[in-house]
Amino acid sequence: MSLPSPDAQALVLSRALSQRIAQDIAQQGGWIGFDAFMHRVLYEPGLGYYTGPMRKFGAQGDFVTAPELSPLFAQCLAVQVSQWFDQTEPVVVEFGAGSGRLAAGLLDALHELGTPARRYLIIEVSASLRERQRETIAQLAPDRLGVVQWLNTLPAQIDGVVIGNELLDAMPVRVFEIDSGGLLEVGVAINEDGAFAWATCEADQALIDAVKATLSDSPEDLRDESRGDSLNQSMNGPQSAVSSERMDGSAHPASRYRSEIGLQGRAWVETVGRALHRGAMLLIDYGFSAREYYHPQRDQGTLVAHFRHRVHTDVFHLPGLQDVTAHVDFSAIARAGAAAGLDLLGYTSQSRWLINCGLLDRLAALTSAAQAGEQGAAATLDAARTVGAAQTLLSEAEMGELFKVIAFGRGLADDALGFVRGDRRGTL
Ligand SMILES: C[S@@+](CC[C@H](N)C(=O)[O-])C[C@H]1O[C@@H](n2cnc3c(N)ncnc32)[C@H](O)[C@@H]1O
Numbered sequence: 001m002s003l004p005s006p007d008a009q010a011l012v013l014s015r016a017l018s019q020r021i022a023q024d025i026a027q028q029g030g031w032i033g034f035d036a037f038m039h040r041v042l043y044e045p046g047l048g049y050y051t052g053p054m055r056k057f058g059a060q061g062d063f064v065t066a067p068e069l070s071p072l073f074a075q076c077l078a079v080q081v082s083q084w085f086d087q088t089e090p091v092v093v094e095f096g097a098g099s100g101r102l103a104a105g106l107l108d109a110l111h112e113l114g115t116p117a118r119r120y121l122i123i124e125v126s127a128s129l130r131e132r133q134r135e136t137i138a139q140l141a142p143d144r145l146g147v148v149q150w151l152n153t154l155p156a157q158i159d160g161v162v163i164g165n166e167l168l169d170a171m172p173v174r175v176f177e178i179d180s181g182g183l184l185e186v187g188v189a190i191n192e193d194g195a196f197a198w199a200t201c202e203a204d205q206a207l208i209d210a211v212k213a214t215l216s217d218s219p220e221d222l223r224d225e226s227r228g229d230s231l232n233q234s235m236n237g238p239q240s241a242v243s244s245e246r247m248d249g250s251a252h253p254a255s256r257y258r259s260e261i262g263l264q265g266r267a268w269v270e271t272v273g274r275a276l277h278r279g280a281m282l283l284i285d286y287g288f289s290a291r292e293y294y295h296p297q298r299d300q301g302t303l304v305a306h307f308r309h310r311v312h313t314d315v316f317h318l319p320g321l322q323d324v325t326a327h328v329d330f331s332a333i334a335r336a337g338a339a340a341g342l343d344l345l346g347y348t349s350q351s352r353w354l355i356n357c358g359l360l361d362r363l364a365a366l367t368s369a370a371q372a373g374e375q376g377a378a379a380t381l382d383a384a385r386t387v388g389a390a391q392t393l394l395s396e397a398e399m400g401e402l403f404k405v406i407a408f409g410r411g412l413a414d415d416a417l418g419f420v421r422g423d424r425r426g427t428l
């Protein structure tokens with residue numbers, strides 16, 4: 001795929017980051033895990049994708065998230081949060097607030113529903129995005145800015161509703177490969193041309209245990225004999241001490257099964273889940289159950305990069321200038337929530353969840369007002385745009401089916417509105 005060229009200033013930043021990572025690889029003996037690489041390209045202070053100065057979200061950025069598409073998303077979320085506010089403190093804790101649009105829309109919509117948030121706490125790793133969030137909320141919901149506070153650390157105890165939209169997919173993952181040599185960890189080295197390249201290394205016990213626990217939860221996966229045998233070999237004995245590095249960077253022979261494992265995302269759910277004293281946690285992201293994620297046919301995993309609205313698989317391209325992301329294994333997320341003692345309140349597709357939260361009624365009200373011509377041509381145009389955005393949010397071919405919503409609770413009734421129809425908890 002041909003990708004657009006960034007400007008000279010952006011290239012300088014990317015080269016500086018590449019040099020730092022290359023030095024790190026050299027210092028670590030020629031190899032770093034992919035999770036370390038992903039962490040640096042996304043979060044290196046001042047140079048990472050999320051921590052650097054480039055625009056990320058929206059038409060001028062690299063990808064569009066649901067809250068950027070339409071305020072309808074925040075309005076539907078407000079319906080769910082408002083229901084939970086009857087049972088917990090009217091406090092929202094948003095992780096990874098991006099441009100701040102979701103916060104602005106949610107604060108306004110909660111106010112309109114008569115259940116305003118008393119506090120809206122944002123935990124965001126990127127200092128530049130915090131600034132952007134403040135500006136967005138000041139611009140779009142100035143009357144609500146007073147309740148918003150940015151925190152540097154997780155509160156010891158949370159009473160309220162935790163939310164994260166497209167948060168887990170931005171957390172670094174470890175990459176593994178299974179072939180006739182057993183289980184290997186796939187990381188990053190420098191090839192003869194001085195470029196980043198994939199390279200394998202012996203898997204440590206933590207990775208072996210995690211892969212074993214993850215794959216054994218999805219009975220259909222990797223049943224193919226050669227793969228199953230090699231996985232067992234690796235897990236049972238010292239022959240896992242494979243140390244030969246292979247630099248490939250290109251297509252993988254079909255006999256190798258490669259995928260990733262989101263240990264940081266799981267740890268995050270467990271940690272935040274333990275801090276949740278009374279309330280809910282709602283996470284929205286692209287992904288599937290383990291059974292689908294680790295299906296034998298998905299033998300190249302789900303890692304992709306987003307650059308100027310193109311999705312491609314060269315995750316080494318222009319470090320710091322493109323988003324690098326992996327899908328979410330929601331079965332593992334459900335287990336992490338259970339390990340924190342949370343109740344699973346629901347799991348469904350984004351389209352089903354939005355419909356359960358009243359998206360179609362809102363849309364109908366908007367379009368009938370526009371058809372009645374009560375608000376003039378600008379409102380009609382606005383309604384047409386909203387219908388287009390709703391189509392993207394709901395369509396199976398776009399965000400409606402790939403994106404999922406999972407909710408956990410502690411001390412709440414098991415009647416969350418967003419899951420009244422189409423709950424797929426049983427598939428995790
Ligand atoms: C893909 S963006 C999504 C932004 C926004 N939620 C949206 O939907 O438009 C991921 C966001 O998560 C933030 N992030 C990643 N890891 C985080 C963590 N552990 N804690 C808080 N924020 C995090 C990133 O800086 C970024 O703002």
